[in-house]
Amino acid sequence: MSTSTGDQEFPWHEVASRDQLDPDFPVGVEVNGQKLGLFLVGDEVHALEDVCPHAYALLSQGFQEDGVIECPLHAARFDIATGKCLVEIGQRDLHCYPTRVQEGRVQVQIPIMKVAA
Numbered sequence: 522m523s524t525s526t527g528d529q530e531f532p533w534h535e536v537a538s539r540d541q542l543d544p545d546f547p548v549g550v551e552v553n554g555q556k557l558g559l560f561l562v563g564d565e566v567h568a569l570e571d572v573c574p575h576a577y578a579l580l581s582q583g584f585q586e587d588g589v590i591e592c593p594l595h596a597a598r599f600d601i602a603t604g605k606c607l608v609e610i611g612q613r614d615l616h617c618y619p620t621r622v623q624e625g626r627v628q629v630q631i632p633i634m635k636v637a638a
């Protein structure tokens with residue numbers, strides 16, 4: 522569950538406590554039905570789409586090392602800071618979302634999807 526604040530089209534969603542994050546163990550969260558992975562690299566928190574583009578596996582359940590996340594199913598690898606796909610099986614780069622930490626809480630900025638009438 523998350524709470525949103527700020528700009529209407531690009532609201533910030535509170536998704537976790539900063540203390541929950543560990544450089545060796547990503548955290549999976551869900552915002553408005555969208556699965557995101559939270560990754561700690563150094564002091565920086567990164568938020569990426571969590572479902573691997575190759576098939577259905579959650580990258581937040583993968584193996585994180587040296588700023589790279591490896592998919593737990595078929596070992597696609599992605600750069601956590603940029604979302605760049607590093608192994609062909611991953612098929613494409615991941616979407617990255619802006620993050621910030623306020624008063625120990627991690628917030629992620631996710632644009633509101635507009636549906637055409």
Ligand code: FES
Pocket residue numbers: 573574575576577578592593594595596597610611
């Ligand atoms: S599901 Fe991630 S590499 Fe296949």
